[in-house]
Amino acid sequence: MIGSRVVALGHYQPSKVLTNEDLSAMVDTTDEWIRTRVGIRTRRIAADDETVDQMAARAAEKALANAGMDAAEIDLVIVATCTAWDRSPNMAARVARRLGIPGPVALDLSVACSGFTHALGTADSLIRAGTATKALVVGAEKLSAFTDWTDRTTCVLVGDGAGAAVLTASEEPGVAPPVWGSVPEMSEVVRIEGDPARFAQDGQRVFRWATTVLPDIARSACEKAGVTPEDLAAVVLHQANLRIIEPVAQKIGAVNAIVARDVVESGNTSAASIPIALSKLLEREEITPGAPILLFGFGGGMAYAGQVIRCP
Numbered sequence: 001m002i003g004s005r006v007v008a009l010g011h012y013q014p015s016k017v018l019t020n021e022d023l024s025a026m027v028d029t030t031d032e033w034i035r036t037r038v039g040i041r042t043r044r045i046a047a048d049d050e051t052v053d054q055m056a057a058r059a060a061e062k063a064l065a066n067a068g069m070d071a072a073e074i075d076l077v078i079v080a081t082c083t084a085w086d087r088s089p090n091m092a093a094r095v096a097r098r099l100g101i102p103g104p105v106a107l108d109l110s111v112a113c114s115g116f117t118h119a120l121g122t123a124d125s126l127i128r129a130g131t132a133t134k135a136l137v138v139g140a141e142k143l144s145a146f147t148d149w150t151d152r153t154t155c156v157l158v159g160d161g162a163g164a165a166v167l168t169a170s171e172e173p174g175v176a177p178p179v180w181g182s183v184p185e186m187s188e189v190v191r192i193e194g195d196p197a198r199f200a201q202d203g204q205r206v207f208r209w210a211t212t213v214l215p216d217i218a219r220s221a222c223e224k225a226g227v228t229p230e231d232l233a234a235v236v237l238h239q240a241n242l243r244i245i246e247p248v249a250q251k252i253g254a255v256n257a258i259v260a261r262d263v264v265e266s267g268n269t270s271a272a273s274i275p276i277a278l279s280k281l282l283e284r285e286e287i288t289p290g291a292p293i294l295l296f297g298f299g300g301g302m303a304y305a306g307q308v309i310r311c312p
Contacts, residue, residue, distance in 0.1 A: 003173025004127040004135070006120075006165050007069075007312050010062025011279035012055050013044040013161040013266065020156070027152040034156045039242025043159030043267030045144045052081055052162075053094035056140035059162035059275070060095060063136070067166040071099040074166075076132035078107045078123055080115025080139045080271040082192060082300060083146055095138065105132065112190060112300020113238045114180075115139055115271030120165065120295070121178035121305055127169050138164040139271035148198045157240075158199065159267030163275020174310035176225030179217055183209070186302035203241075210244045210298060215251035218296050218306055222252075225292065225308035229253035233291030233311065234281060238298055239263035239273035254294065258286055270299070287311045 019042050020031035034040055046055065056079055064071055079091040092106035105126075111118045116139035123135040140162035149155045167175065186209065190201040222229055232254045237245050239262050249259045262277035269276060274295055281287055289311050296306030 002128065003170055003175065004124045004167045005170040005172070005174030005312070006309050007168050008063050008067035008166045009164065009275060009279040009282055009312070010059050010066055011161065011163040011276040012058035012062065013276065014046040014050060014055070016045045016047065017042050018045045023156055026149060027155060029152045029156055037243070038157060039264055040156065040267050042265050044161055046142050046160040050142070052084055052140050052142050053091050053098065055142070055160065055162040056091060056095045056138045056164070057098040059140065059164040060099060060136055060138055063164040063166050069134070069166060071101045073134050074101045074104055074136045076105045076123060076126060076135040077101060078109060078119040078135065078137050080109045080111065080119040081141055082110050082112040082115065082270060083142045084108065085145070091140065111271070111303045113240065113270050113273070114297030114299060114303050114305045116163070116274045117178065117295050117297040117305035117307060118180060118303070120175065121180060121307055123167050124175040127167065133169045135167040136164060137167060138162060139275045141270040141272045143199060143268070143270055146192050146197050146199050153203070154199055154201065157268045159269045161266065161269045161272045161276050163272050163279050165275055176221070176308040178305050178307040179221040179224060180305035182304065183302040189302055190300040206299070207241070207244060209302070211247050211251070214248055214296070214298060214304070217304065218248070218252045218294060221294060221296065221306040221308055227292045227308060230256055231292055232257040232294050234258040234260065234287050234293040236260040236274050236278045236281070236293060236295050238296065239266065239277055240268050240299060252294070282312065
């Protein structure tokens with residue numbers, strides 16, 4: 001076995017919908033102000049007693065069902081999250097317990113908004129190394145628990161949810177090597193810190209970096225996969241801001257690609273945003289099986305990771 005491929009995805013979002021009109025009754029904002037600046041119309045907010053691992057397990061169950069696999073077949077679980085409330089046991093171990101997975105490698109990755117693409121690259125590397133054969137990769141976040149709901153600059157952005165992918169070893173690799181790294185001098189531009197810990201960001205600095213630097217890095221991910229931007233069937237960027245997603249996709253040169261715009265209805269769900277958006281595209285059968293898809297995450301700690309995968 002020389003590589004891995006994604007065989008299925010699944011997602012879960014809480015039932016509570018928070019609209020821009022709802023927010024305008026909470027803070028000094030309007031629907032027009034929010035849509036003009038970030039493109040968001042609605043977002044999903046978890047119940048007080050709904051946990052990160054519960055949402056992660058729900059998404060994972062759906063992904064396994066879509067793959068036609070039993071949880072017992074999984075030997076590696078990676079959960080990407082920056083909103084785990086407890087230190088131990090980690091989310092991956094809790095998800096494995098909820099799903100009844102016997103004895104997997106269970107790892108958490110805390111890389112915020114690029115967590116899912118980091119986790120996907122890690123799982124692929126472990127499969128290529130021969131130390132895993134079937135992996136469950138999940139991005140799950142409860143950002144609402146770390147949000148100042150009186151701060152109109154951040155509370156209008158966040159949403160909760162989870163997305164999951166199932167990877168298997170394959171003689172025909174469907175996950176290209178990632179392009180990943182970080183910008184240490186910008187590590188503070190997106191953060192969750194303080195007591196109580198609260199989400200904060202320098203949105204203008206993120207915007208400038210994403211719209212000027214990110215396109216070249218994303219094109220290098222295409223080069224690693226042996227495809228051109230024109231070959232891409234879909235582009236799924238971290239769903240941070242529609243004013244970032246649309247110009248970046250254009251600058252990458254993905255002229256024939258479907259561009260995921262799930263931020264409009266889901267808000268910014270950090271590590272969950274890419275798998276949620278991709279799962280919805282697959283659910284709607286908008287991408288041909290086997291077609292190349294660019295995934296690219298960026299944000300917290302100013303870390304980034306992206307790769308091209310083949311549509312399951």
